[in-house]
Amino acid sequence: MQSIDAITLREKINNKEDFLLIDVREPHEHAIFNIGGILIPMNNIFQNLDIIPKDKTVIFYCQKGIRSGLVIQRLQQKHSYNNLLNLSGGMDQWLKILKTT
Numbered sequence: 001m002q003s004i005d006a007i008t009l010r011e012k013i014n015n016k017e018d019f020l021l022i023d024v025r026e027p028h029e030h031a032i033f034n035i036g037g038i039l040i041p042m043n044n045i046f047q048n049l050d051i052i053p054k055d056k057t058v059i060f061y062c063q064k065g066i067r068s069g070l071v072i073q074r075l076q077q078k079h080s081y082n083n084l085l086n087l088s089g090g091m092d093q094w095l096k097i098l099k100t101t
Helices: 006-014 027-032 042-051 066-079 090-100
Strands: 002-004 020-023 058-061 084-087
Touching (some): 002 006, 006 090, 042 066, 058 066, 066 084, 084 090
Parallel strands (some): 002 084, 020 058, 058 084
């Protein structure tokens, strides 16, 4: 599985690069803090495959990177996606990076 670190993702966001960002956490987690993108809770991913393109980079995130990693594994195995990245360390790492930079 390919991943992206928080600093690189922040650069992509700041440079307005073309990618899709998906938060797989629950709505209450997303409401507390998020970095944008589409909210599709982990349990709803397979009902929303039409939203997830195969022709551009899609970056998934969650709180620690575990749920988003599982989502990516399942999408790659069952639906042949090869354009997915996981935010390493999730929101925990994102917040840690923001505090130090």
